[in-house]
Amino acid sequence: MTGAIAKPGAWIQVVLETESLRPLIALERWQQHLALQYGTLPAAECTFVGRVRGTNAHGKALEHLELEHYPGMTKAHLEQLAISSAESHAVRAVVVHHRVGLIAPGEAIVLVAVAADRRGPAQRCCQELLEALKHNAPFWKREWCGGVGTWIEGNTPW
Amino acid sequence: MTGAIAKPGAWIQVVLETESLRPLIALERWQQHLALQYGTLPAAECTFVGRVRGTNAHGKALEHLELEHYPGMTKAHLEQLAISSAESHAVRAVVVHHRVGLIAPGEAIVLVAVAADRRGPAQRCCQELLEALKHNAPFWKREWCGGVGTWIEGNTPW
């Protein structure tokens, strides 16, 4: 499940990962593509990686986090959110990798990276897109503790 | 030139790189240390990488950027800035790698990474520390174009 949309303004890539998300390997490949596309890498790159916590909100040890999505809609909607953020901040490139399925504590759930000509747009776009996907992309989390799964509604505060 | 300060609250590492700064390799090592220290990696990681532009402010092709520093003071002052940001945002770990010497276009000048339990503190600390080091750490940039070096005073706007 990989996808890339060539835009006049920005290069957008969204990937839903069913098996594993290795942020540094994903970033390395993205940078290689960027370097090919732009000659030299843009001056500013801002990245966020979210990982599964070891405990739930009540301090109980977490066995797994489960991420459900809406096949078809989730990836297309993430692409729309990325395009919209990229355009409003005039950045060069955005990449989003998001896990679905069962994820162990410490493993990466989400990677958002933004390359831009200046640090402000890179940071603002990365931050805005992360909030957008947390609140507006069709994902649902279920925490598994002691063999019992509990659906989580909403996100931790910023 | 490497250094690590163990703090009760946060693990701070500042490195001045004289030869090359490879952000993904630096991050991989930092994450390995973090995983050893905390068992699982913290839930939120925010990273910024700054790279040398291909042209100067007047659009002329840049041959090299030169970074001068104050041996002794620069690293110690970066550590103070990192400790101060880490404490005010209550994050788990901060790493800063900064190049000195001659740097080619596209090469990394600076890497700032912050690991925290929540995304907000990670993002705010990373952003604040980047501004602090741009405006308050003793570094001076000289741009080399057509064999002529020009000292740059101040930074591009955020």
Place this chain on the structure above:
Amino acid sequence: MGNSEDLSEGLTVRLFASLREQAGWSERIWPIPCDSSSTPADLWSSLGLGQGPMPSSIRIAVNQHFAAANQPLHRGDEVAFMPPISGG
């Protein structure tokens, strides 16, 4: 339910996460009346997904785009009811 298995005559309804588990199904074909303009809010009531009107926390998608509870539905539409989102 008559022609409810005939896609051209009805809607595809999809439920996700806690809504799916509470209802005990994830996808269903549902007939749409010929002469009325049905909405997701009407559909919610018809499906018996909860007591009373649809909670405002429920998100709706029509044909895989977010939509309002009063958007008119047409035959062949895919309508999804989604509990509050928690991504990233």
Place this chain on the structure above:
Amino acid sequence: MGNSEDLSEGLTVRLFASLREQAGWSERIWPIPCDSSSTPADLWSSLGLGQGPMPSSIRIAVNQHFAAANQPLHRGDEVAFMPPISGG
């Protein structure tokens, strides 16, 4: 300049970047009067680093910590004058 090569009798003055190149030197031992309390601002004038008073854009460090232009200096101090910073 007398004892200016004797660290215990004077200050170490360091210049960086454009200031170093304009002055033509990077480090110098400078005598400090026995009976007066000298400051970085005084030192700037004595060294002839520029015409008139020290520009406010110049940053000062004493013993590798940022300091004010009127901080009293003592024998053995390391005083640095720095043009505006451009890091990161």
